[in-house]
Amino acid sequence: MDDGQSIARYLIERLHAGGVRHVFGVPGDYVLSFLHELEQSPLQVINTCDEQGAGFAADAYARLRGLGAVCVTYCVGGLKVANTTAQAFAEKSPVVVISGAPGTGERVKNPLLHHRVRDFDTQLKVFEQLTVAATVLNDPQTAFREIDRVLTAALRYKRPVYIELPRDIIGAPGLPAHTPAAVEEGSDPEALREAVQEAARMINAARQPVLIAGVELHRFGLQVELVHLIETLNMPTAASIQSKSVLAEQHPLFLGIYEGAMGYEDVRAYVESSDCVILLGAFMSDIDLGIDTARLDQGRSISVTSEKTSIRYHNYDNIRLDEFMSGLLVAGIGRRNPGTIPHPAPPAPFTAVHGQPVTVRRLFQRLNSFLDDATVVIADPGDAMFAGVDLFIQSRTEFLSPAYYAALGFAVPASLGVQLANPKLRPLVLVGDGAFQMTGMELSTIARFKLNPIIVVLNNRGYGTERPLQDGAFNDVLLWRFSRIPEILGAGKGFDVHTEDELDAALHAARAYVDGFSILDVHLDPKDCSAALQRMTASLGKRVR
Ligand SMILES: Cc1ncc(C[n+]2csc(CCOP(=O)(O)OP(=O)(O)O)c2C)c(N)n1
Numbered sequence: 001m002d003d004g005q006s007i008a009r010y011l012i013e014r015l016h017a018g019g020v021r022h023v024f025g026v027p028g029d030y031v032l033s034f035l036h037e038l039e040q041s042p043l044q045v046i047n048t049c050d051e052q053g054a055g056f057a058a059d060a061y062a063r064l065r066g067l068g069a070v071c072v073t074y075c076v077g078g079l080k081v082a083n084t085t086a087q088a089f090a091e092k093s094p095v096v097v098i099s100g101a102p103g104t105g106e107r108v109k110n111p112l113l114h115h116r117v118r119d120f121d122t123q124l125k126v127f128e129q130l131t132v133a134a135t136v137l138n139d140p141q142t143a144f145r146e147i148d149r150v151l152t153a154a155l156r157y158k159r160p161v162y163i164e165l166p167r168d169i170i171g172a173p174g175l176p177a178h179t180p181a182a183v184e185e186g187s188d189p190e191a192l193r194e195a196v197q198e199a200a201r202m203i204n205a206a207r208q209p210v211l212i213a214g215v216e217l218h219r220f221g222l223q224v225e226l227v228h229l230i231e232t233l234n235m236p237t238a239a240s241i242q243s244k245s246v247l248a249e250q251h252p253l254f255l256g257i258y259e260g261a262m263g264y265e266d267v268r269a270y271v272e273s274s275d276c277v278i279l280l281g282a283f284m285s286d287i288d289l290g291i292d293t294a295r296l297d298q299g300r301s302i303s304v305t306s307e308k309t310s311i312r313y314h315n316y317d318n319i320r321l322d323e324f325m326s327g328l329l330v331a332g333i334g335r336r337n338p339g340t341i342p343h344p345a346p347p348a349p350f351t352a353v354h355g356q357p358v359t360v361r362r363l364f365q366r367l368n369s370f371l372d373d374a375t376v377v378i379a380d381p382g383d384a385m386f387a388g389v390d391l392f393i394q395s396r397t398e399f400l401s402p403a404y405y406a407a408l409g410f411a412v413p414a415s416l417g418v419q420l421a422n423p424k425l426r427p428l429v430l431v432g433d434g435a436f437q438m439t440g441m442e443l444s445t446i447a448r449f450k451l452n453p454i455i456v457v458l459n460n461r462g463y464g465t466e467r468p469l470q471d472g473a474f475n476d477v478l479l480w481r482f483s484r485i486p487e488i489l490g491a492g493k494g495f496d497v498h499t500e501d502e503l504d505a506a507l508h509a510a511r512a513y514v515d516g517f518s519i520l521d522v523h524l525d526p527k528d529c530s531a532a533l534q535r536m537t538a539s540l541g542k543r544v545r
């Protein structure tokens with residue numbers, strides 16, 4: 001590394017080393033000089049219509065590539081990504097939030113510089129709550145070490161971090177001859193050995209052990225290791241809504257999605273009658289637990305995440321999930337013979353009925369046969385997500401959804417992040433009409449960068465998920481002509497879909513059209529919803545009223 005390298009260049013170099021190739025954001029005067037540095041670098045700036053779109057795109061990018069970055073200006077931009085950063089924190093997505101800021105020299109005498117809220121550190125304080133590590137690079141002596149510290153935390157915990165760049169500092173050289181800090185941090189070997197042995201004893205003694213594969217297996221890229229482990233042990237395995245697609249759903253050991261009484265009864269019964277539930281990388285949220293209907297007993301559970309390991313009622317420190325998994329392989333666990341286990345039924349073939357209005361159930365039946373290995377399903381947290389949970393995910397198809405934090409408006413900008421993270425993938429975006437009205441304008445960014453996701457708008461004329469809980473005019477939205485958005489943008493193709501045969505034709509045409517995005521306006525009865533949403537609102541409705 002060159003002596004005298006600037007703080008901006010070092011940050012860019014470390015992002016690049018972490019796998020980042022695109023930085024999403026919106027410019028502003030406090031961050032212009034950093035954006036200029038980015039433009040001179042191998043990283044590409046993807047400027048979006050709105051910062052929230054940039055934040056969601058970076059979140060999806062990070063979920064696929066292991067690190068993402070969003071770059072915004074001070075407060076007016078930064079505070080707009082507070083929500084997307086909160087989601088990245090809650091759902092374990094390592095996004096680096098980079099914000100420009102007034103220069104240190106500009107702050108003396110405490111002037112009322114534009115974009116300032118209360119104090120100069122107001123935005124920092126907000127992001128300290130939303131990230132695992134936050135820093136202001138206001139000292140060239142410590143800047144490189146600070147960059148190493150926060151990036152290491154993002155990779156270690158798969159959570160967002162915050163880096164504030166006072167604009168008069170970023171061109172300054174950091175300490176010469178700095179060596180980047182190592183990221184790898186192994187388990188405590190004694191703790192690992194004892195935890196693995198205890199787990200092995202418990203599994204061997206169990207009548208019906210079962211594994212729940214959690215979202216961290218996706219974030220840490222441990223899917224291949226998971227398959228190896230369950231095939232070696234012959235262990236029946238469920239996923240949660242958050243981790244859907246972590247295991248191919250046609251795998252013979254796959255039980256289905258476990259979500260308490262919200263999911264399928266045979267999966268619930270199998271998991272809840274187990275005397276040893278092995279949770280790997282699973283953070284079970286209320287939605288994952290079927291809004292309090294799940295019955296998982298800590299006294300018969302082994303739970304290992306990157307943050308915490310517990311076996312029954314006691315905890316171990318400093319255990320890495322990947323090392324625990326490889327430990328189990330050689331711990332003398334007897335191969336199981338689970339006999340007949342629940343398994344999701346493969347989708348029924350779909351034949352379009354001419355002139356038949358599309359229903360949610362039939363839409364998803366049709367979408368099942370649309371998925372292939374190059375598809376990433378991105379579901380927004382309305383009925384798109386609930387119905388999407390019942391999609392049958394074959395082999396390596398990815399399913400992305402903010403199933404825990406559940407911020408509406410994720411899916412369209414996420415497709416921007418996904419396709420830049422991996423251009424071989426073609427996103428299938430499932431989004432409600434309400435959610436589309438929040439962030440759908442990022443189609444404009446998608447058009448500018450010539451990407452080609454297929455957007456399916458579930459148009460039920462409003463906030464359908466809310467209607468069964470408490471209906472009112474506040475759940476209505478204006479009926480947009482979604483299929484005509486390509487006319488405004490001068491790009492893409494639109495399809496107006498009322499019937500099953502129109503749906504079929506539109507999906508065929510969308511798949512064949514690869515030069516831009518497609519948007520399908522799928523008209524649904526406002527009272528129609530998926531079976532999964534009916535199960536969810538039946539549980540949640542009791543809480544709301
Ligand atoms: C940012 C945000 N605001 C509000 C909510 C609360 N909310 C959850 S579902 C929903 C309705 C979504 O409507 P739409 O996108 O049309 O999907 P639908 O429920 O009709 O399938 C709302 C408002 C939320 N989850 N996120």
Ligand SMILES: [Mg+2]
Nearest residue numbers: 432433462464
């Ligand atoms: Mg809707």
